Each structure stands twice: as C-alpha cells, then as structure tokens.
Amino acid sequence: IMRVALFDSHPFDRDAFLRANVEFGQDLVFLEPRLSVETCGLAAGCEAVCVFVSDRVDAPVLKALSEIGVRLVALRCAGFNNVDLKVAESLGIAVVRVPEYSPHAIAEHAVALILALNRNLIRANRRLRDGNFSLDGLVGFDLFEKTVGVVGTGKIGATFARIMRGFGCRVVAFDLEPDATLAADFGVEYLPLNEVFAVSDIISLHVPLSAGTRHLINGDSIARMRPGVMVINTGRGALVDTPALVNGLKSGRVGAAGLDVYEEEEGVFFVDHSGEVLGDQQLAWLLMCPNVLVTSHQAFLTREALAKISNITLGSVRSVEAQWRGDAPKVAADQRTVLVGVR
Numbered sequence: 235i236m237r238v239a240l241f242d243s244h245p246f247d248r249d250a251f252l253r254a255n256v257e258f259g260q261d262l263v264f265l266e267p268r269l270s271v272e273t274c275g276l277a278a279g280c281e282a283v284c285v286f287v288s289d290r291v292d293a294p295v296l297k298a299l300s301e302i303g304v305r306l307v308a309l310r311c312a313g314f315n316n317v318d319l320k321v322a323e324s325l326g327i328a329v330v331r332v333p334e335y336s337p338h339a340i341a342e343h344a345v346a347l348i349l350a351l352n353r354n355l356i357r358a359n360r361r362l363r364d365g366n367f368s369l370d371g372l373v374g375f376d377l378f379e380k381t382v383g384v385v386g387t388g389k390i391g392a393t394f395a396r397i398m399r400g401f402g403c404r405v406v407a408f409d410l411e412p413d414a415t416l417a418a419d420f421g422v423e424y425l426p427l428n429e430v431f432a433v434s435d436i437i438s439l440h441v442p443l444s445a446g447t448r449h450l451i452n453g454d455s456i457a458r459m460r461p462g463v464m465v466i467n468t469g470r471g472a473l474v475d476t477p478a479l480v481n482g483l484k485s486g487r488v489g490a491a492g493l494d495v496y497e498e499e500e501g502v503f504f505v506d507h508s509g510e511v512l513g514d515q516q517l518a519w520l521l522m523c524p525n526v527l528v529t530s531h532q533a534f535l536t537r538e539a540l541a542k543i544s545n546i547t548l549g550s551v552r553s554v555e556a557q558w559r560g561d562a563p564k565v566a567a568d569q570r571t572v573l574v575g576v577r
C-alpha cells in the first residue's frame with residue numbers, strides 16, 4: 235500500500251478516487267492546496283503525490299519532494315507541461331500520467347462551446363429570466379457546410395473532427411503527424427497551418443502545449459483568419475496569446491471565442507472567487523463580452539472521465555509500487571502512462 239497525497243483535490247476528485255480505491259486499497263490523503271514550494275511539506279510521510287493541471291511540479295518543488303521521500307508524481311491529467319521531467323529523472327522520481335481518459339468529454343465540451351456561442355444560448359437564457367423575450371441580437375449561423383479548422387488531430391482533435399463532420403461541416407486540419415484514417419474514412423482535409431487559419435469559420439485547438447505551440451494563436455495568425463472567425467480553446471491557455479485575442483475581439487476580426495483554458499488560469503480557475511474583486515482585468519473583460527464564453531477548465535468533467543482518471547492513476551500507482559518491490563507487473567502497463575520510469 236502506498237500513501238498518496240492528492241493535491242488540489244475537490245469533492246468530485248474525492249468521490250471518484252474513493253470509488254476507484256475500493257479495488258486498489260491505497261492510502262489516500264486528500265489535500266485542498268495546490269502543490270507549490272510552500273505546500274509540498276504537506277506530502278510528508280507520503281511516497282507519492284497526485285497532481286492536476288494547476289499544480290506546479292518544477293525543479294524546486296521536485297527537489298523539496300525528493301527531500302521528504304516522495305518518489306512518484308502521478309498526474310491525474312493528460313498534459314504534462316507543468317512538470318520538469320528532466321529534473322524528476324535526475325532525482326529518481328517516477329512520473330506517470332493518464333494519457334487518455336475520455337477524448338469524448340473534451341471534444342463534446344468544445345462542441346458545447348460552439349453551439350452555445352453560435353446560438354447565443356447563455357444570453358437568451360439570461361434575457362428570459364429577466365422577462366425579455368426579444369430575439370434581437372440572437373442570430374446565429376448554420377454549422378452545416380461551414381469550415382471547421384482542427385489544430386491537432388490526436389485523440390481529442392480526431393473525436394472533435396468526427397463530431398463536426400456529423401454536422402455536415404467541411405473539416406480541415408493541421409497536425410505534425412496527419413491521421414490517414416481520419417482523412418480517408420472521415421473526409422478530413424489536411425492543410426498547412428496557415429491555410430487552416432485562412433479558410434476556417436471555426437478554429438479549435440487540440441495540440442499539447444510546448445515551445446512549438448505556445449501562442450499559436452497570436453496577432454499574426456489572427457490577421458490571417460477569416461473576419462468573424464470563432465476561436466475555441468480546450469487545449470491549454472498558453473496556446474493563445476490572450477492580449478492578441480482581446481484585440482481581435484475588439485476589432486471584430488474575431489467574432490467569438492470559447493475558452494475552457496486560460497493562460498493565467500492558475501489560482502483563478504477551480505476556486506470560488508465570488509466574494510472578491512477579480513484582479514485579472516483581461517479575464518474580467520473577456521467575461522463581460524457577449525461573444526465570449528469562458529468555462530473553468532471543465533472539459534474533462536464527466537462521470538466517465540473521472541472514473542477512468544481515478545482508475546488509471548491508481549493502477550499506475552500499484553504498478554510502480556510493484557516495480558519498487560521488484561515484482562514483474564501482472565498486467566503490462568500502458569507505456570504512454572509512464573513519463574519517467576522507475577529506477
């Protein structure tokens with residue numbers, strides 16, 4: 235049995251992990267704070283920490299964790315841009331993640347953002363509650379035969395592309411490694427990135443955050459886009475240069491934006507700030523725009539995804555534990571879960 239400290243844990247994490255842990259029987263410690271240099275001492279006595287997207291797992295944190303005996307970092311998410319893998323490896327800390335839990339959860343949320351923005355559902359609902367049944371300003375467009383640009387056609391992007399094909403959209407895509415099946419069987423057209431920007435009515439981002447994808451949406455790329463384009467980001471906040479997006483929205487070049495992630499989301503998203511003044515003026519401005527819909531990194535939040543996340547994470551914890559004991563794994567672990575192996 236391993237003692238695992240779950241940082242940044244919320245009631246929905248606790249429910250899912252406790253349910254999954256009936257099978258695994260690990261010693262789980264649920265902690266509300268996010269992992270940082272200041273909070274890592276809370277993991278004292280634990281061999282493993284379990285973290286999410288806003289936890290910082292950089293060099294100072296890893297060193298501090300190593301000093302108190304932590305030997306495993308289990309990410310309960312797919313993206314791992316918040317972890318310094320080189321430092322983890324040099325310290326002998328294993329790092330695992332959940333490479334895939336439900337691409338449908340994220341892809342369907344991207345579609346939800348598109349539909350809600352296009353048909354002005356949130357505005358309409360707010361009006362009706364105020365007794366205003368007017369339709370003025372609520373005109374949307376048919377998705378049928380519109381062009382949707384998908385940047386990144388991995389598990390989530392491909393799922394999203396197939397859904398949009400179901401609406402009768404033309405789907406164009408860019409990926410460093412095009413998916414031949416998606417092109418052949420689902421009629422997705424791969425184009426150079428700049429052409430995807432140029433021809434799309436809706437652009438949705440599904441690439442991981444890396445040096446090569448940071449600020450993929452910036453002033454230059456926005457200038458290439460169709461006037462009135464809808465930009466959807468359920469990937470990572472820093473894929474979008476937010477000041478450039480704000481300028482695009484102000485000039486009308488960008489017609490609408492659906493953001494489930496935001497570059498400065500750390501410390502803001504996942505927390506109730508309703509009694510405070512929002513310090514981030516850019517975010518406050520975005521929240522005021524009638525053509526912007528922000529959600530608080532909730533694309534992953536389905537029952538199915540949470541169940542898979544907790545099962546896969548606890549399964550990884552168990553197989554790392556077995557390797558520490560020198561046991562041969564009973565079931566071969568999915569190699570994509572392991573970012574830094576056990577030494």
Ligand code: NAI
Pocket residue numbers: 312313333334337340385386387388389390391408409410411440441442443446447468469470494495531532533534535
């Ligand atoms: P994946 O690894 O299956 O697909 C990523 C795709 O991006 C691959 O096809 C890869 O070839 C492509 N790619 C990588 N770098 C590229 C570049 N520079 N240019 C073009 N293409 C590039 O990953 P998956 O599962 O589809 O997830 C994508 C991202 O979505 C994750 O990395 C994560 O950041 C984000 N995500 C967001 C969630 C949310 O709740 N909002 C939940 C889960 C993931």
